[in-house]
Amino acid sequence: MEFTQSLKKNYQFRFVYSRGRSIANRLLVMYAVRNSLSANRYGISVSKKVGNSVVRSRITRLLRESYRLNENKLERGYDIVVIARASAKDAAYREIESALLHLLKKQRLLKEG
Numbered sequence: 609m610e611f612t613q614s615l616k617k618n619y620q621f622r623f624v625y626s627r628g629r630s631i632a633n634r635l636l637v638m639y640a641v642r643n644s645l646s647a648n649r650y651g652i653s654v655s656k657k658v659g660n661s662v663v664r665s666r667i668t669r670l671l672r673e674s675y676r677l678n679e680n681k682l683e684r685g686y687d688i689v690v691i692a693r694a695s696a697k698d699a700a701y702r703e704i705e706s707a708l709l710h711l712l713k714k715q716r717l718l719k720e721g
Contacts, residue, residue: 611679615651615687624651624689631714635699636671637691638711648684650675654692667692667704674705683717 615621628639643649652671654664671690690711696704712718 611682611684612648612650612675615649615689620649620687621651621653621689624687628687628689629715631711632693633707633710635693635696635704635707636711637693638708638715639689639691640715640717641687642685643687644685646684648679648682649687651687651689652692653689654696658692658694659697663697664692667696670701670704671708674701674708678705678709678712681718682712683719686717688715688717 615624624639624641628641630637630639632638652668654667656664658664658667671692675690690708696707699707709718
């Protein structure tokens with residue numbers, strides 16, 4: 609991901625959860641908060657409630673790829689955390705991508721035009 613770093617540490621996720629604005633749809637929940645960087649930071653959370661490790665890894669890969677392909681359309685300077693809901697385990701790539709873009713649009717993170 610060219611313009612994005614990963615959120616890795618627990619305190620980074622906690623900061624986004626506490627200060628960020630949350631929006632949800634059927635498959636995903638998204639928290640976003642402005643950071644002081646010129647790049648985005650992106651984190652993915654898929655709990656054990658969603659499924660076994662194979663299912664969780666698949667959802668993570670789909671979310672990462674959906675974000676990567678649409679990364680150039682995003683505003684910069686945000687910390688973004690995406691949480692997969694249990695209904696995401698049966699979703700196809702197009703549904704995941706559509707849900708992610710829907711939340712990005714509602715968070716006003718997509719560039720105009």
